[in-house]
Amino acid sequence: MTSRALELPKDVSERLEELEKLSEKAESGDKEARRELRQAVKRSAPEVIARASDIARTGQRVLAKTAAANDPLIEEALYAKLDTMKAEIAGEDPTPLEALLSERVVSCWMLTTLLEVQMAAQFVGGQTHRVGPVYLLQMARLHESASRRYLAAIEKLARVRKLQANTPGIQFNTQINLGDG
Numbered sequence: 001m002t003s004r005a006l007e008l009p010k011d012v013s014e015r016l017e018e019l020e021k022l023s024e025k026a027e028s029g030d031k032e033a034r035r036e037l038r039q040a041v042k043r044s045a046p047e048v049i050a051r052a053s054d055i056a057r058t059g060q061r062v063l064a065k066t067a068a069a070n071d072p073l074i075e076e077a078l079y080a081k082l083d084t085m086k087a088e089i090a091g092e093d094p095t096p097l098e099a100l101l102s103e104r105v106v107s108c109w110m111l112t113t114l115l116e117v118q119m120a121a122q123f124v125g126g127q128t129h130r131v132g133p134v135y136l137l138q139m140a141r142l143h144e145s146a147s148r149r150y151l152a153a154i155e156k157l158a159r160v161r162k163l164q165a166n167t168p169g170i171q172f173n174t175q176i177n178l179g180d181g
Helices: 010-027 031-042 046-052 055-068 072-090 096-121 133-165
Strands: none
Touching: 010 031, 010 046, 055 072, 055 096, 072 096, 096 133
């Protein structure tokens, strides 16, 4: 999979830029800009609306930024990895449910990985700022919970795919009566 496949089409990125400019005006209190933004969103293509309302992506980016610890290379590489993972896990032509579950798998992976890194950092020698055992225990619980959610998301996606694979096709029964009449 190439990075070009992960890039937004030009018309989508241009429309998002327009909406972001309107959003900035509305955020500053411009009521007319808010009305104009509302109408512009309604007139936008589904791809634009999907990208603008992608809260999961925003959450993933926050986690990636945290994990990168101000290293732009790591941060950008994580963004690319998340996009690649999402595309690979969703597969070709995913159903809406597969796309949603794929997003969940990727989000849970990012959270689980970040928590692992944060816990591991506490065991690096020569660290000047260590947390206490109570905090470490709480971090371990958070990590365990995130890991369970991650594995559950993977299991749900596998279950959905298995159910879809076992769904019989539509069958038509046609009766033809041949008679003397």
